[in-house]
Amino acid sequence: MTGNDHFWQGAFIDDAEAAKRLADLPTTVERALAEPLDTDTVLAACDALSTALRDPARGVRTRLAEPLIAAGTDGEEADAVLAEIAEAISRTALTRKLRRELGGPAPDRLTRPDARTTVFEAWAPVGLVVHIAPGNSAGVAPLSVIEGLLAGNVNVLKTSSGDTLLAQHLLAELAAADPSGAIAARLIALRFPSRRQEWLRDICAAADAVAVWGGEAAVEGVAAHVPAGCRLIEWGHKISFGYLTRDVWAAPDTLAALAADVCRFEQQACSSPQVIYLDTDDAEEVFAFARRFADVLAGVSAGRPAPVIDEAARAEITTTELVARLESHLGLTKVIAAEDGSWRVLADSRAALTASPLHRSIWVKPLPRARLTAVLRPMRRYLQTAAIGGSKADIAALSRAAIAAGVLRITPVGAMPDSYHGEPHDGVYALQRYSRRVSVQADGQFADVACLDDLIRPVAQPAPPTGPLLDKAGVQRALRDIDPDDAQLYFRSGGTTGAPALSVFTHDDYDTQMRAAAHGLLTAGFDPRRDRAANLFFCGGMYGSFISFFSILERLSATQIPIAAGPDHRAIAEALVEYRVDTVFGMPSYLWQLFHTQADLLGPYGGIRKVFYGGEHFTAEQRRTLEEDFGVEVIRSAAYGSTDLGPLGYQCDHCEGSVHHVLTELHTLEILDPQEDRPVLGGQPGRLVFTSRTRRGQRLDRYEIGDLGRAVPGVCGCGSHTPRIELLGRHGDVVRVGTYFYNYRQFVRTAEERLGYRGELQMVLSSGTGREQLTLRLDRRYAPAPDVAREAFLDGCPELRGAVDEELLSCSVETVDTLDFERTATSGKLRSVIDRRHVAP
Numbered sequence: 001m002t003g004n005d006h007f008w009q010g011a012f013i014d015d016a017e018a019a020k021r022l023a024d025l026p027t028t029v030e031r032a033l034a035e036p037l038d039t040d041t042v043l044a045a046c047d048a049l050s051t052a053l054r055d056p057a058r059g060v061r062t063r064l065a066e067p068l069i070a071a072g073t074d075g076e077e078a079d080a081v082l083a084e085i086a087e088a089i090s091r092t093a094l095t096r097k098l099r100r101e102l103g104g105p106a107p108d109r110l111t112r113p114d115a116r117t118t119v120f121e122a123w124a125p126v127g128l129v130v131h132i133a134p135g136n137s138a139g140v141a142p143l144s145v146i147e148g149l150l151a152g153n154v155n156v157l158k159t160s161s162g163d164t165l166l167a168q169h170l171l172a173e174l175a176a177a178d179p180s181g182a183i184a185a186r187l188i189a190l191r192f193p194s195r196r197q198e199w200l201r202d203i204c205a206a207a208d209a210v211a212v213w214g215g216e217a218a219v220e221g222v223a224a225h226v227p228a229g230c231r232l233i234e235w236g237h238k239i240s241f242g243y244l245t246r247d248v249w250a251a252p253d254t255l256a257a258l259a260a261d262v263c264r265f266e267q268q269a270c271s272s273p274q275v276i277y278l279d280t281d282d283a284e285e286v287f288a289f290a291r292r293f294a295d296v297l298a299g300v301s302a303g304r305p306a307p308v309i310d311e312a313a314r315a316e317i318t319t320t321e322l323v324a325r326l327e328s329h330l331g332l333t334k335v336i337a338a339e340d341g342s343w344r345v346l347a348d349s350r351a352a353l354t355a356s357p358l359h360r361s362i363w364v365k366p367l368p369r370a371r372l373t374a375v376l377r378p379m380r381r382y383l384q385t386a387a388i389g390g391s392k393a394d395i396a397a398l399s400r401a402a403i404a405a406g407v408l409r410i411t412p413v414g415a416m417p418d419s420y421h422g423e424p425h426d427g428v429y430a431l432q433r434y435s436r437r438v439s440v441q442a443d444g445q446f447a448d449v450a451c452l453d454d455l456i457r458p459v460a461q462p463a464p465p466t467g468p469l470l471d472k473a474g475v476q477r478a479l480r481d482i483d484p485d486d487a488q489l490y491f492r493s494g495g496t497t498g499a500p501a502l503s504v505f506t507h508d509d510y511d512t513q514m515r516a517a518a519h520g521l522l523t524a525g526f527d528p529r530r531d532r533a534a535n536l537f538f539c540g541g542m543y544g545s546f547i548s549f550f551s552i553l554e555r556l557s558a559t560q561i562p563i564a565a566g567p568d569h570r571a572i573a574e575a576l577v578e579y580r581v582d583t584v585f586g587m588p589s590y591l592w593q594l595f596h597t598q599a600d601l602l603g604p605y606g607g608i609r610k611v612f613y614g615g616e617h618f619t620a621e622q623r624r625t626l627e628e629d630f631g632v633e634v635i636r637s638a639a640y641g642s643t644d645l646g647p648l649g650y651q652c653d654h655c656e657g658s659v660h661h662v663l664t665e666l667h668t669l670e671i672l673d674p675q676e677d678r679p680v681l682g683g684q685p686g687r688l689v690f691t692s693r694t695r696r697g698q699r700l701d702r703y704e705i706g707d708l709g710r711a712v713p714g715v716c717g718c719g720s721h722t723p724r725i726e727l728l729g730r731h732g733d734v735v736r737v738g739t740y741f742y743n744y745r746q747f748v749r750t751a752e753e754r755l756g757y758r759g760e761l762q763m764v765l766s767s768g769t770g771r772e773q774l775t776l777r778l779d780r781r782y783a784p785a786p787d788v789a790r791e792a793f794l795d796g797c798p799e800l801r802g803a804v805d806e807e808l809l810s811c812s813v814e815t816v817d818t819l820d821f822e823r824t825a826t827s828g829k830l831r832s833v834i835d836r837r838h839v840a841p
Contacts, residue, residue: 005191007168010175010184018190022202025156029128029206032154032185037125038460039098039108040665040693042149045177046089052173053086060173067164068138085139085170089146092696093421096508098150100422101429105512105694106665108152110440110452111519115528115556118442120452123435125152126231127208132222133159133167134213134235141167144211144430146174149186151434156203157189165191179463194221201225209233209434233433235426238270238384239355240409240416243367243398245279245390248413254389255293257414259300261387262343264417266307267358270426271385271409271417274356277367279390283349287334290347290364294336297360301343307359317357321346353379369398373405380406384426389413447527448653450519454720459664464691469677470703472501475644479504479698486697491544492826493643500826503644506697513646513694514551516663517639520650521552523661523718524612524636526583528558531610534576536586536594539564543826544643545614549585552639565590565828573598576608583610585638588618589760589830593818595630596781606631612638615829617658617727619748621758621782640727642705644698645690649725654717658727661720666694669725670702671711685710685728706730735833737765737772737809740799744832747776750796755789758782762821764814765835772809772837774800780815789813 004012008021009028021028052060061082068078087093095105107123129148133141141159145167148155159167168189175184192199204210204225211233212222219234226232242261248254261273276293278286309317324346327333337344343360351367353376367375376383383406388398399410408427411418440452449455470478479487479502487504505513526533533553539546546564553560561579563572565586572594576584584591591611595602602608611632618626618635626632640649640660648667649660662669671686672679680686688707692700712724733744744763751757759779766773776793783789790813794801803809822831 005165005168007172007187007189009188010172010181012168012172015192019199022199025202025206028188029154033125033127035182035185036108037149037152037182037186039106039150039152040462041178041180041182041460042146043091043094043105044462044693045174045183046094046146047091048177049170049174050086050090052177053082064166064170064173067166067169071164073138081138081166085142088139088143094146094150095694095696096421097431099508101431102151102435104515107431107435109665110438111450112522115518115522115558118444118446118449120440120442122438123151123431124438125154126434126436127153128206129153129155129434130203130207130210131155131157132210132212132214132218133157133163135160135163138164138166140213142170142174145171145187145189147430148434149183151431153209153434154186155188156207157187158200158203159189159191161191161193163191180460182460197225204230211235211433231433237382238408238426239274239353239379239382240271240385240387241275241277241353242273242387242389242413242416243277243279243372243402244388244413245369245394245398247391247394248389249278249289250292251389252296254413255296256300257412258387258389259293259297260414261416262297262360262362263300263304266360267356269417271411271419272358273362273385273387273416274358275353275363275365277351277365277372279369280366281368281371283331283366286349286364286366287347290334290336290345293362293364294345297343297345297362298338301338301360306340306342309359313357313359317341317344317359317361320357320361324348351375353382369401372398372401376402376405376407383407385409385411385416387411387413387416448523448525448718450522454722456721458721458723461664461668462693464668464670464689465701467702469672469689470701472644472706475503475698475700475703476501482697488697490542491547491643492542501644504698505646505695509695509697510551510646513666514548515555516666517548517641517647517650518552518555520639520647520661520663521556521612523652523720524638524650525610525634525653526556526558526612528553528556531583532559532561532579532581533583533585534561534563534579534581536563536565536572536584536590537614538587538590538826538828541826545587545827549614549638569594569597570601573601577601577605580607582607583612584608585612585614587828588613588616588622589821589823590828592618592622592760595626596818599629602630608632610634610636612636614638614641615827619752619758621752621756625758645692645700645703645705648690648705652716652718652720655724659712659724660727661716661722661724664722667692669723671709671725672704674708680710683710683713688725733832735763735765735835737774737803740803740808742774742797742800746797747793750793751778751789754792754796755784757789760818760821760830761832762830763833765833765837767837768810771807774809774811775814776811777814777816777821779818779821781818783813783815786813786815789815 004014006013006018052058065078098105102123110120110122113121131144141157145155145157171187171189175187207230209231210226212219213235215237242258324333324335332349334347345362347364351365354363386402386407388395486506488507489505489510491503492500535549537545537549550562563575623635637651639647641647647663649662651660668691670689672689673686685708687704688709689702689704691702707730708728709725712726715721729745734741748761751761759782762777764775804811
């Protein structure tokens, strides 16, 4: 630990240096705001710190416990505080918070909330947020600053001179977890007394928002320094209460739960009960309840350590209790207190809301439900939580009445201080108060732009993990240990390259991926304002393509006709014509069959202008056929993706062939050497390895997907800075036959170049008699005679001719009808390579 009390943009400094830097605070803020802070940078650093805090063996946890223990906090309580912070700043918790409060995990990106218009919106930082922290909660200060960081702000934190240095050192650890330095540039944490008014003036004068915790006096003291136009965010003291109907106020479980709420946190939380209201106007019922409740409170209190009360609090308790005892002579009150002063019940026949002196001090008052709003509404600025006990109908009705009176939270009895992830604080979402909603209206030239930020800079990419590579078998093994709460949506792969594999998603993860894919589809040229889309992907058997593209088109508010692929090509073609479909989505092999078996109907129709495909690729000759014979104008990949990882990339108008932009908002990509686990040199082919950053449940770190590709250098012609890759096929496309390696794509290219072939091609490998057999299947509609085709393949592939001449393998060409090619049953994909050499007879 350092002796300096102030943390300023990555370094600890003393009072003299802090005073010098405060004089130049506006310039400091301007420099920091000039470089945007990506939300994912904050999430990655927070998650790294959260992981370190959860590990007792890590030095981070020990270092951060020191200031708490030095201030008198016992080790167990210090651990509890750090565990609570660790949970709050995990990626899972913060992503859930971002989604709930700002609509998604990347709210800072200027995207189109309505895909039918070229209006871009985002949440932007307000600028500089000053946080005036409370002294009674160690975790509030750093968590408020982290909320400011999530909104992209520069943050100045003020803690009092009596506070520990936990906030300063925790924020220093957070800054250290970000190698880019972007977080450190937005963090200033000062520790000084409020009487140092010149410092308070300096930080407030430069602020765009000031968040202050405390009572009216504290808020007024800060408000005096807040300039006009600056947003003042008050997190003031609040009062909470319990409300019981006759049905439950005698139930032992109810009384025990309410007593536990009184004792938890010694009523220091704003959500702790200070009053118990009964649904009655009979003072005798109130006094009788107070006696019963006192017995229960005595029992609950006895099982807990005695509260530590300072002199000022003890004086307030004594005064309150003395006044109540005096009023008891008038028949207005009853006081029941522990002999050792550890708790007290103050029964009052008057309904007016009265603050408790806390430390296990509770008022009991009458309040008939008919008067609830009238009695409580004058105190609406101070109301926070109400725990309501009664029947279901009573709880529903009384909740509405309490909310009308100004209450912000309704909880069950016994759960008042509890909270849930994403819960609003004091009736508002903090992230929205620390942000501005901004918009950019653009013209028609931006119709294919999904995110304005992509035209400026690439998404910030954290360093990839350094652990071992994960293969498909590893993914399946890891599913055994997944939390059931994170396995909400199940998909199976099509099984094209092996046995179908299972993948699971949370609904939030799925939504994030579908929205990202929808943005990619806009860039690919899909126009949700005009295009009439037929979803012709396969459906059923837990296969996800049809469902995914249904979801993608839904998020674009597009017109879609969800037909799904099926064997009745005629019925599907008739539906395309009847519903005036001009855009189709599906697997290339299936769409190729559909167009050719229904050429007599779809050719004259000529209305299909766009084809978006997935899972496979159209060859250049196939594209030419669709354009010339059927009038298709746009043929483009709908998405590059996989069942387990989800969408990985998308095309734009400038992406030729198998080139795709990478969805870096979802994934981090590595391209590794084909033989060794090291990065390839720039532009060289390699194995594609993805790390999914946005998945809550099924974590896929350094997942070797089985595809080959290379990075495409430079900025794309569409203007996007998002990185691009060229897909070069799958590992399974390369097979060894007769001592030589052959690439499926090489045969496809040879067929195109030497035969002008525009149909599908399938490789079939078998053992043969004495030597291995390679059979190349071609569509007889477009293929020449088998012997002519065979000679072209031998000429185009010297290794093949050499193996045939050396009698290492036999090669033949077979022409078949379009419907006779073998395809996977689930997805309808063409099985490009069929290896029957190891199949038992």
